[in-house]
Amino acid sequence: MGGRLAGIGRADVRVLVTGATGFVGSHTAAALAASGHEVCVLARTPAKVPLVLGPLGVDPEVVAGDMTDPVAVAAAVSGCDAVIHAAAQIGVGGGGSATEANLAGSRRSSVPRSAARTGTPARSTMFRRFV
Secondary structure (H helix, E strand, C coil), rough: CCCCCCCCCCCCCCCEECCCCHHHHHHHHHHHHHHHCCCEEEEECHHHHHHHHHHHHHCCCEEEECCHHHHHHHHHHHHEEEEEECCCCEEEECCCCCHHHHHHHHCCCCCHHHHHHHEEEEEEEECEEEE
């Protein structure tokens, strides 16, 4: 990560990581924290966060919720400068409910529109990166 998120230009970036209890998301959160960024996570099972991220030295702010819930996503992204969307539902085969959940979650994670749809007040400075 080089100490800062490319294109934002400062080291103290607040980053929402979805899927932070999975392999990719947990290691992404650890790299961000090690680079001096403030990490926030959206977690369906908040009790799982310290079990997964604690051993990696990460103590993030945790927002309880699912990636398909626009209200929870809006709450999680509030105040964030960047979003790294690593959440995914895993399924066997193609085209089933896992595919739909992943598509819906990705769409709702671009929160300025999601926040507006749900009536959730959006922060005046929206995030600058969505990965």
